[in-house]
Amino acid sequence: MSEKQPPRILIADDEPLYLKTTGQLLRKAGFDCVCVSHAGAAIEKLEAEPFDLILSDLNMPGNLKLELLHQGRSNWPHIPLIVVTGVPSMPSAIESIRLGITDYLLKPVKYEDLLASVRRALAIPSRVFQRSESITAREQSELAKRFPNIVGASAPLMEILDIVDRIAETDVNVLITGESGTGKEVVAQTIHEHSLRSKENFQIIDCTAIPESLFESVLFGHVKGAFTGAVNDQEGLLKLADKGTAFFDEIGELPAASQSKLLRAIQESRFTPVGKSQAVQIDTRFVCATNRKLESEVSAGRFRGDLYYRLGVIHIELPPLRDRGDDVVLLAEHFLKLTLKKSGRELQFAPETLESLREYSWPGNIRELKNVIERAVALTRGETIEKTELPESLLNPPANLQHDSSGVAEGSRDEAIENAEYQYLTALLEKHEGNISQAAQQAGLSRQGLHKLLNKHNISAADFRS
Numbered sequence: 001m002s003e004k005q006p007p008r009i010l011i012a013d014d015e016p017l018y019l020k021t022t023g024q025l026l027r028k029a030g031f032d033c034v035c036v037s038h039a040g041a042a043i044e045k046l047e048a049e050p051f052d053l054i055l056s057d058l059n060m061p062g063n064l065k066l067e068l069l070h071q072g073r074s075n076w077p078h079i080p081l082i083v084v085t086g087v088p089s090m091p092s093a094i095e096s097i098r099l100g101i102t103d104y105l106l107k108p109v110k111y112e113d114l115l116a117s118v119r120r121a122l123a124i125p126s127r128v129f130q131r132s133e134s135i136t137a138r139e140q141s142e143l144a145k146r147f148p149n150i151v152g153a154s155a156p157l158m159e160i161l162d163i164v165d166r167i168a169e170t171d172v173n174v175l176i177t178g179e180s181g182t183g184k185e186v187v188a189q190t191i192h193e194h195s196l197r198s199k200e201n202f203q204i205i206d207c208t209a210i211p212e213s214l215f216e217s218v219l220f221g222h223v224k225g226a227f228t229g230a231v232n233d234q235e236g237l238l239k240l241a242d243k244g245t246a247f248f249d250e251i252g253e254l255p256a257a258s259q260s261k262l263l264r265a266i267q268e269s270r271f272t273p274v275g276k277s278q279a280v281q282i283d284t285r286f287v288c289a290t291n292r293k294l295e296s297e298v299s300a301g302r303f304r305g306d307l308y309y310r311l312g313v314i315h316i317e318l319p320p321l322r323d324r325g326d327d328v329v330l331l332a333e334h335f336l337k338l339t340l341k342k343s344g345r346e347l348q349f350a351p352e353t354l355e356s357l358r359e360y361s362w363p364g365n366i367r368e369l370k371n372v373i374e375r376a377v378a379l380t381r382g383e384t385i386e387k388t389e390l391p392e393s394l395l396n397p398p399a400n401l402q403h404d405s406s407g408v409a410e411g412s413r414d415e416a417i418e419n420a421e422y423q424y425l426t427a428l429l430e431k432h433e434g435n436i437s438q439a440a441q442q443a444g445l446s447r448q449g450l451h452k453l454l455n456k457h458n459i460s461a462a463d464f465r466s
């Protein structure tokens with residue numbers, strides 16, 4: 001973007017009235033707009049002239065297969081793209097978010113919302129949208145130095161650190177997904193620590209811990225006497241996140257009514273505490289995490305699409321530990337060092353122990369690995385951690401957790417993982433006769449984490465108790 005020139009916006013839409021009024025309104029707001037009525041013309045313009053932003057309709061001539069989105073994102077990845085559509089459809093919405101659009105607005109769109117979205121998109125440095133080429137060894141070591149809390153050197157982790165590095169200082173909202181224990185909270189905290197908001201609060205908001213009936217009061221606060229039991233004025237969690245980062249953990253668990261209240265607060269950057277008449281303005285960055293597949297939740301109608309787009313401007317998917325190669329060893333060494341720091345002892349892994357750690361499939365991911373190392377250190381009497389100090393469940397995992405190359409691969413990878421997880425959980429509960437604490441301990445999960453997984457698979461621990 002040139003400093004003297006106003007930002008240039010390309011608007012592509014086949015509704016003449018919308019095209020004309022949007023162009024006029026944005027010009028009035030100080031932008032330089034070029035309006036075209038079909039995808040082909042938009043692509044020609046992009047080839048010929050520089051732009052800072054694309055506003056694109058979905059249903060317009062030449063865009064049957066979302067050509068403008070595909071070409072726009074692959075040929076001009078540095079130009080943010082906002083979809084504005086009158087005919088929302090779930091597949092196109094999901095495809096849009098996959099391609100990395102900046103926002104998804106539904107017509108009729110309020111002028112203030114459009115303007116806010118345009119300003120937000122233009123405030124994001126273009127490098128955020130540029131896909132990284134493969135990361136060089138030098139860049140790798142620089143990333144490792146910049147993020148010492150995130151241990152690992154595998155290619156998938158390096159890609160994540162590269163994204164974190166590019167987005168941390170911007171104000172974009174981030175959605176972090178991944179299985180339980182993959183490090184979502186660690187990544188969220190790291191984004192905050194490397195942001196311009198690092199001196200302010202990193203406010204964790206655990207969506208599973210807020211009863212639906214208290215959502216507004218906990219999030220937005222309340223005044224004394226607003227409802228029975230409101231004996232004092234209470235500031236809400238969002239106010240505590242003002243100027244800082246609000247981290248919504250387990251956002252996928254948020255009930256529908258709470259989703260709309262949160263969406264409104266995010267869209268307007270303000271909310272009204274319960275019992276008050278005046279709204280409170282906030283300046284907060286939103287980072288969210290979930291181990292659910294939010295896209296499927298949106299398709300199934302359980303999660304609002306508009307909230308999903310608003311939160312997931314940047315989507316970081318953390319790989320499970322089993323897909324991170326030798327990171328297992330690096331993390332094991334890291335947790336060994338951490339554990340020994342407390343005791344002052346000196347210990348090392350036997351080569352066979354490391355081999356077993358490498359071979360295991362880690363359903364509880366990094367949290368499970370951390371627990372296994374702490375347990376092994378506690379059990380080891382000599383100077384070497386032998387394989388025998390590893391839990392039996394790790395050395396002889398249930399058949400469904402072993403890698404069997406002779407088996408016929410059925411279904412998608414996601415289905416296979418879901419099945420394996422289901423089998424693992426039922427075997428685990430059977431072994432511990434429905435005792436959640438013991439089962440969670442073995443799986444390397446928190447009790448809450450295990451409850452969530454059981455809910456996901458509709459498994460009741462009570463069925464395993466005698």
Ligand SMILES: Nc1ncnc2c1ncn2[C@@H]1O[C@H](COP(=O)(O)OP(=O)(O)OP(=O)(O)O)[C@@H](O)[C@H]1O
Pocket residue numbers: 149150151152178179180181182183184185186187289291331334366367370449
């Ligand atoms: N890359 C990493 N380097 C070092 N420690 C890590 C890393 N990732 C995660 N951990 C550690 O693993 C444990 C689990 O991480 P975290 O709580 O961030 O996972 P999560 O994905 O948020 O889990 P859940 O979905 O159950 O809330 C924590 O003790 C964390 O410190």
